[in-house]
Amino acid sequence: MPITGQGLTHSENSMADINGNDFAAIVPVTSGQIGGRETSIVSAKALHKALGVGKDFSSWITDRITDYGFGIGSDYVVHKLISPKLGKSPDSKASSPVAAGRPGKDYLLTISTAKEIAMLERNDQGRAVRRYFIQCEEALQLSAPAIAAKYRRQLKARISAANMFTPMCAALEAARAEQGKQTLPRHYSNESNMIARIVLAGLTAKQWAQVNGVAGEPRDGMNAEQLEHLTYLESTNITLIDMGLPYEQRKPELVRLSQRWLAKRLGVSHD
Structure with missing residues (x-):
């Protein structure tokens, strides 16, 4: 069950929403598995948008992973996105035709990793997002102590x-x-x-x-x-x-x- 919302961020979310700190809608924390264990996860794409990073997503996330030694299977997993251009899913099975575009991938982060990345931005948005993640963790402890x-x-x-x-x-x-x-x-x-x-x-x-x-x-x-x-x-x-x-x-x-x-x-x- 998601803690603060369902699914990943949507393109229709505006910068005004982000500036209004509506992080539950912009960068939801959901339940998932990383490395075979149940944990709270965050979309790196959604986090990138919420932080207002000027650098393109792919370069930004790979730099963060490399520079700070985040480990695949422990701190994050790679999530392949459906290719809109080809109308196929990552496992090559046909899907319904959609608008042209490029295939891509997202990185699903543990909430601890997302919190650390937010802190590394050293700006107001980074601090605000980090506080949001802390609140999510506190809410989990209150609502699901077990x-x-x-x-x-x-x-x-x-x-x-x-x-x-x-x-x-x-x-x-x-x-x-x-x-x-x-x-x-x-x-x-x-x-x-x-x-x-x-x-x-x-x-x-x-x-x-x-x-x-x-x-x-x-x-x-x-x-x-x-x-x-x-x-x-x-x-x-x-x-x-x-x-x-x-x-x-x-x-x-x-x-x-x-x-x-x-x-x-x-x-x-x-x-």
Whole structure:
């Protein structure tokens, strides 16, 4: 369900509407999916118009994405528009004839990305649009607290998972150095894949992303429970590495502790 309106912006919206800060009509925030997860989304084309940017849309959005490192599948997705000139949709299936024009594409942004882009404009419109996005987020928390809580849990879990991976790699490198062994990229991958397979039913993170149609960083498409599970196992693996346990002993121990962690979550006793 849309938070403040339905659909994307329409060409009949005038600059007077924009100057009147009728942003709910000009740049609506709607519900959608990015990277396989439900989130609030904003049309970059609508945002470009609301901000009154003088630069053409295509150059402006690609510059913003490149300069500030926004990631496809996590911060935005590309949305292909129907080609009016050819009367065909992006998948080449015929559609009803319409007026001549050029095919194009839009970028669907997370509300956080849209808010950051609005802030980067450093003008009155940018500040006003950013305040509008903040109000949308506050409205979501008031009208749908369960959804807002879900988003907060997701964000917290994603940050925790990011914070554990580097220390795990550092622990592995230190342990191997004590044994006079060099740590190669494949050694880090082995640890990461071992834990991912435990959490993702035998799949590596890359394989899981392909199966679930997640573009970009796989962890950005995982739900909160999967991320919390990863974080627990990475933290536990650090302890096992520091204890001097080799890979062959750590793997079954992590499987056992994983089952115990899941059982606790389900409220089931586990020996």
